[in-house]
Amino acid sequence: MSRMALSEDHPGERAAADPIRLLAIRETPLSLDEVHRAVGDDAAGGTALFVGTVRNHDGGSDVAALGYSAHPTAEAELRRVAEKVAADFPVRALAAVHRVGTLTVGEAAVIVAVSCPHRGEAFEACRRLIDDLKHQVPLWKHQTFADGTEEWVGAC
Numbered sequence: 001m002s003r004m005a006l007s008e009d010h011p012g013e014r015a016a017a018d019p020i021r022l023l024a025i026r027e028t029p030l031s032l033d034e035v036h037r038a039v040g041d042d043a044a045g046g047t048a049l050f051v052g053t054v055r056n057h058d059g060g061s062d063v064a065a066l067g068y069s070a071h072p073t074a075e076a077e078l079r080r081v082a083e084k085v086a087a088d089f090p091v092r093a094l095a096a097v098h099r100v101g102t103l104t105v106g107e108a109a110v111i112v113a114v115s116c117p118h119r120g121e122a123f124e125a126c127r128r129l130i131d132d133l134k135h136q137v138p139l140w141k142h143q144t145f146a147d148g149t150e151e152w153v154g155a156c
Contacts, residue, residue, distance in 0.1 A: 021095050038113070047114070048113065064144045068109060085125055093113075
């Protein structure tokens with residue numbers, strides 16, 4: 001279904017003409033408020049938001065910090081992923097931001113949000129957005145553990 005097509009499940013509801021409101025890969029701390037504001041839409045009955053944070057452990061080891069790196073094509077790939085989600089769901093507004101650089105435990109690494117006419121659509125679209133971002137956007141994390149060991153993790 002194109003973004004301007006009528007919803008098959010909810011006749012008379014149209015997806016926004018250009019629902020992609022915010023996409024970024026940045027070195028500065030991420031703002032939950034910024035992302036939430038970006039997906040505000042009076043025609044949306046549901047907004048789903050996901051925040052991925054740096055946890056204090058991985059695979060049984062204590063994590064001290066993470067460093068995220070992005071391939072030069074990461075922003076273009078993020079846009080492709082966002083456009084696909086917006087085409088597959090009746091998205092009113094969509095936002096996705098990912099952090100690069102060194103982060104500490106508890107910091108937000110990624111925030112995605114989607115607003116749709118109904119909550120179920122918003123949940124499904126948000127889940128697809130974070131899953132596709134994680135698997136398709138060329139971002140890598142370098143984990144530093146409390147014992148001094150390190151490891152690189154593929155697409156994050």
